Amino acid sequence: MIDPKNFGTVACIGVGLVGCAWAVVFARAGFAVNIHDADAAVLEAAPGRIRLQLDALSDQGLVDEPPSVVAGRVRVVASLEEAVRNAVYVQESILEKADLKRALLEQLEPLDDGRRIIGSSTSGIPASAFASGLRISDRVLVVHPVNPPSLIPLVELVPSPDTGADALNFARELMLACDQSPITVRREIDGFVLNRLQAVLLREAWALVKDGIASVEDIDKTVRDGLGWRWSFMGPFETIDLNAVGGVADYARRLGPLYQRIAASRDHSDSWDAELIAEVEAQRRKLLPQAQLRERSHWRDLRLMAFALHARSGRE
Structure with missing residues (x-):
């Protein structure tokens, strides 16, 4: 050490x-x-x-x-x-x-x-x-x-x-x-690991807005009040390992085909075009005016500090 x-x-x-x-x-x-x-x-x-x-x-x-x-x-x-x-x-x-x-x-x-x-x-x-x-x-x-x-x-x-x-x-x-x-990261790859995982989620989030499936706020809420609760203290593999009676292999056998269909339903070459960016920007500015970005960033940092303190206490 x-x-x-x-x-x-x-x-x-x-x-x-x-x-x-x-x-x-x-x-x-x-x-x-x-x-x-x-x-x-x-x-x-x-x-x-x-x-x-x-x-x-x-x-x-x-x-x-x-x-x-x-x-x-x-x-x-x-x-x-x-x-x-x-x-x-x-x-x-x-x-x-x-x-x-x-x-x-x-x-x-x-x-x-x-x-x-x-x-x-x-x-x-x-x-x-x-x-x-x-x-x-x-x-x-x-x-x-x-x-x-x-x-x-x-x-x-x-x-x-x-x-x-x-x-x-x-x-x-x-x-x-x-x-x-x-x-x-065992070998060099574009985006390393964190940004590649984030890229997949962001790609689908933007596509869901473009397709009119859900609003920007409801997509944020899905992660904030759903996926994020578990992901804040365990990763995707542990999450699915605990979400099936037989563990990760059971989960993969039963739900793997669903995830394969979801992946196949997307044309991954779609870009975030100017119209889509404008739509997401408009929805975000209704929720948070441009002038309040710095104040909200400070709020985010305070929340991160509170979470860091909680995580530290959990390790002690």
């Missing part, structure tokens, strides 16, 4: 919303964190963002130490070289562009100490698209969080064909030391 007391520094490179949340994750777990961003304005704003997150988490009982103590582990660093000088691990959270990620790795390569692991927060770009052919390729992988990782624990670990087993194992142990919940 990785011990923050016997660990070098973690470097968070790119400290927008995701990068700041990562800094909170590492500092809350006891790690010393260097933060750096090529955009001076973003870097200047980062400590304030981090402190606001820590204060909110503390108010909900999700930080075990005073926010000032946790924030004190985070150091703003002006240069990339200084940020990674003593870093055992780098969490990259720059813009979602393969060429920019490649350029950053090319900057990091001459600064390499021969052991540093680099995780990318990318939500959909495979590491092979920006990390191949470098001396450090075997120590680069995708470490994709659900935003914000300071509230939602799942992290997808996606190695490239070049990523070594030691790097993957290290990333897993580090995430566990930070009280995150890592999964391993």
Whole structure:
């Protein structure tokens, strides 16, 4: 088990919303964190963002130490070289562009100490698209969080064909030391696991609106007040395993044909066209005016904090 007391520094490179949340994750777990961003304005704003997150988490009982103590582990660093000088691990959270990620790795390569692991927060770009052919390729992988990782624990670990087993194992142990919940995506695939599962649900949700089967609100309600109740504490396979007397095999034999018919009933090439987008947007704006989006986002974060506290108490 990785011990923050016997660990070098973690470097968070790119400290927008995701990068700041990562800094909170590492500092809350006891790690010393260097933060750096090529955009001076973003870097200047980062400590304030981090402190606001820590204060909110503390108010909900999700930080075990005073926010000032946790924030004190985070150091703003002006240069990339200084940020990674003593870093055992780098969490990259720059813009979602393969060429920019490649350029950053090319900057990091001459600064390499021969052991540093680099995780990318990318939500959909495979590491092979920006990390191949470098001396450090075997120590680069995708470490994709659900935003914000300071509230939602799942992290997808996606190695490239070049990523070594030691790097993957290290990333897993580090995430566990930070009280995150890592999964391993065994090979690169478009969208990884989380977004592929989400894509299937979203594809059907949009299609049901387009076909006039149900309203946007009723579809949200179906997930919020139906599927989501079980999915908030167990996944789809455990759900169906418990939904049939004979378990998952019994469920699959009896209901598999229904799901096959549902899948066959859809032309999966259908796009979300402008008319459909306008219809969904109109229904959402009736439920939530544009001016209230930020307020509702704050409400969502408070609900996530309450759920995180509940989940933590269930593990203790």
